[in-house]
Amino acid sequence: MQWTLVVPLKPLAQAKSRLSDTADDGLRPGLALAFAQDTVAAALECPAVRDVVVVTNDALAARELAALGAGIVPDEPRGGLNAAYAHAATVVHASRGEACLAALNADLPALRPAELARVLDTAAEFPRAFLADAAAFGTTMLAATRGRELRPLFGPDSRARHRASGAVELCLETVDSVRQDVDTGDDLRAALALGVGPHTAAVAARLLTTEQ
Numbered sequence: 311m312q313w314t315l316v317v318p319l320k321p322l323a324q325a326k327s328r329l330s331d332t333a334d335d336g337l338r339p340g341l342a343l344a345f346a347q348d349t350v351a352a353a354l355e356c357p358a359v360r361d362v363v364v365v366t367n368d369a370l371a372a373r374e375l376a377a378l379g380a381g382i383v384p385d386e387p388r389g390g391l392n393a394a395y396a397h398a399a400t401v402v403h404a405s406r407g408e409a410c411l412a413a414l415n416a417d418l419p420a421l422r423p424a425e426l427a428r429v430l431d432t433a434a435e436f437p438r439a440f441l442a443d444a445a446a447f448g449t450t451m452l453a454a455t456r457g458r459e460l461r462p463l464f465g466p467d468s469r470a471r472h473r474a475s476g477a478v479e480l481c482l483e484t485v486d487s488v489r490q491d492v493d494t495g496d497d498l499r500a501a502l503a504l505g506v507g508p509h510t511a512a513v514a515a516r517l518l519t520t521e522q
């Protein structure tokens with residue numbers, strides 16, 4: 311089974327506010343873009359992925375991610391993350407009929423295509439399924455097979471909320487790269503230890519130079 315991935319991205323100037331003690335206002339937008347570029351590039355290399363649609367109102371991010379091969383949907387509701395996901399799902403279904411849809415965070419800079427394939431192949435066994443994040447409270451991926459609604463409940467404690475909504479939690483080992491979202495400096499260090507993609511590696515190198 312092949313999936314259409316929906317990847318949401320805030321305007322870069324507002325993104326990753328919890329990284330403000332690690333990256334200043336000059337570097338943070340570039341870091342948020344680099345995370346999204348590495349996430350989208352790895353997703354597009356995944357054999358289980360048919361295509362990637364980024365939902366964003368950021369013009370620079372839209373240009374850079376389209377250059378990697380992503381489709382772009384404007385975040386027309388401007389109503390937060392779940393509204394953005396629901397809107398993108400409506401747009402995808404309108405153009406492709408009953409696609410298999412998976413929501414994936416844009417802040418997975420260590421993402422490995424083979425690990426994402428294992429997650430999506432397992433998700434294909436259930437109507438709706440999700441993967442908890444490395445911190446164990448959030449969600450990095452929510453999938454709905456053909457004909458099912460995504461019903462995204464991202465935000466604080468989304469792991470418990472997705473579970474309570476009836477989505478099946480995927481209890482897979484060795485898919486750390488799909489779980490490792492980056493919200494804090496500690497998360498960034500954990501992602502760097504796993505091995506990040508080239509865009510994040512380049513910005514992180516500038517970050518380390520600035521710190522010295």
Ligand SMILES: Nc1nc2c(ncn2[C@@H]2O[C@H](COP(=O)(O)OP(=O)(O)OP(=O)(O)O)[C@@H](O)[C@H]2O)c(=O)[nH]1
Binds near residue numbers: 328390416
């Ligand atoms: N299109 C869109 N994407 C969003 C929105 N809110 C969050 N996102 C994206 O959803 C993912 C998870 O978002 P958050 O962790 O809440 O926000 P963040 O910008 O990554 O980090 P913080 O500013 O520290 O909360 C990231 O890829 C965000 O860019 C929104 O309102 N619209």
Ligand SMILES: C=C(OP(=O)(O)O)C(=O)O
Binds near residue numbers: 450463468491
């Ligand atoms: C929005 C979420 O992610 P984050 O940890 O990036 O806030 C979530 O886990 O539902």
